[in-house]
Amino acid sequence: LFLLGRLIKVAGFFFFLVEGGESQQSTYKPQIKTHPETTVALRGMNVTVTCMAVSSSDSPMSTVWRKDSEILYDADIENFVRYQQQAEEALEYTSVLHLFNVNFTDEGKYQCIVTNHFGSNYSQKAKLTVNEMPSFLKTPMDLTIRTGAMARLECAAEGHPAPQISWQKDGGTDFPAARERRMHVMPEDDVFFIANVKIEDMGIYSCMAQNIAGGLSANASLTVLETPSFIRPLEDKTVTRGETAVLQCIAGGSPAPRLNWTKDDGPLLVTERHFFAAANQLLIIVDAGLEDAGKYTCIMSNTLGTERGHIYLNVITSP
Ligand SMILES: *[C@@H]1O[C@H](CO)[C@@H](O)[C@H](O)[C@H]1NC(C)=O
Numbered sequence: 001l002f003l004l005g006r007l008i009k010v011a012g013f014f015f016f017l018v019e020g021g022e023s024q025q026s027t028y029k030p031q032i033k034t035h036p037e038t039t040v041a042l043r044g045m046n047v048t049v050t051c052m053a054v055s056s057s058d059s060p061m062s063t064v065w066r067k068d069s070e071i072l073y074d075a076d077i078e079n080f081v082r083y084q085q086q087a088e089e090a091l092e093y094t095s096v097l098h099l100f101n102v103n104f105t106d107e108g109k110y111q112c113i114v115t116n117h118f119g120s121n122y123s124q125k126a127k128l129t130v131n132e133m134p135s136f137l138k139t140p141m142d143l144t145i146r147t148g149a150m151a152r153l154e155c156a157a158e159g160h161p162a163p164q165i166s167w168q169k170d171g172g173t174d175f176p177a178a179r180e181r182r183m184h185v186m187p188e189d190d191v192f193f194i195a196n197v198k199i200e201d202m203g204i205y206s207c208m209a210q211n212i213a214g215g216l217s218a219n220a221s222l223t224v225l226e227t228p229s230f231i232r233p234l235e236d237k238t239v240t241r242g243e244t245a246v247l248q249c250i251a252g253g254s255p256a257p258r259l260n261w262t263k264d265d266g267p268l269l270v271t272e273r274h275f276f277a278a279a280n281q282l283l284i285i286v287d288a289g290l291e292d293a294g295k296y297t298c299i300m301s302n303t304l305g306t307e308r309g310h311i312y313l314n315v316i317t318s319p
Pocket residue numbers: 026029030031032033120121122
């Protein structure tokens with residue numbers, strides 16, 4: 001007899017179960033109705049993993065939880081049982097695994113095993129992923145340097161998974177230094193270099209640290225200093241009396257230099273025939289007279305220094 005099946009007692013009645021035979025037998029075993037679900041949590045959160053099983057027998061059920069196939073002995077588990085006299089699924093059994101203040105070590109695959117007198121059933125394995133928002137370990141600092149020098153900006157962040165670091169300039173991804181291959185990013189070092197700095201490199205550099213849990217950014221301003229210089233050589237001018245003379249002094253430098261003009265090493269007497277344009281880079285003299293001829297000096301200065309250049313204006317009478 002015992003080779004063919006088992007005699008069992010359910011709800012006060014005896015049943016004879018033929019192993020692998022009667023379909024009724026399988027519903028006596030726990031049937032997993034709710035499997036634990038794949039969960040993504042932030043570190044520090046409380047997570048619950050739930051399993052629900054039913055059985056058409058009233059044999060008490062019990063649960064064991066496993067993480068990565070290892071039994072969790074000290075787990076915080078709550079079990080609920082519901083008994084339904086009439087229903088086909090006589091017992092409904094819920095097991096809730098509580099994970100408090102989750103950390104990365106809690107990551108893994110969780111599974112419940114529900115057992116009663118008739119056998120065991122294994123739930124699907126549910127993956128728990130614990131993430132952490134990036135946080136900065138190093139943020140770039142504001143930098144003021146001269147043209148030609150090397151700019152070095154540092155940025156490092158931690159998080160789970162390890163955050164990706166990316167850079168922006170003035171909120172975009174156009175780096176003049178990258179186009180000219182003067183820019184170097186050292187991924188292991190979290191350092192961002194700009195070699196042979198130019199005025200166009202000036203701006204706000206944002207370091208962004210991003211992972212699946214979120215992102216954050218830190219800004220640093222790069223200020224580039226350059227002594228004033230003439231972008232174009234100064235040109236002497238000859239105009240016929242009554243014509244308009246335009247004297248050009250195109251200035252470079254950072255901060256942008258301020259421009260002044262003098263005439264014959266003295267103050268320039270500005271009349272209604274004198275006009276300045278383009279931030280004083282152009283001196284326009286209309287209806288030039290013989291008295292306008294002479295040596296004009298363009299003086300440009302910024303915080304780093306002063307530069308001057310001369311333009312000789314020659315006024316000739318018409319033939
Ligand atoms: C386990 O439960 C599932 C329903 O979730 C059921 O299909 C399966 O037959 C059960 N396994 C056993 C061995 O009873």
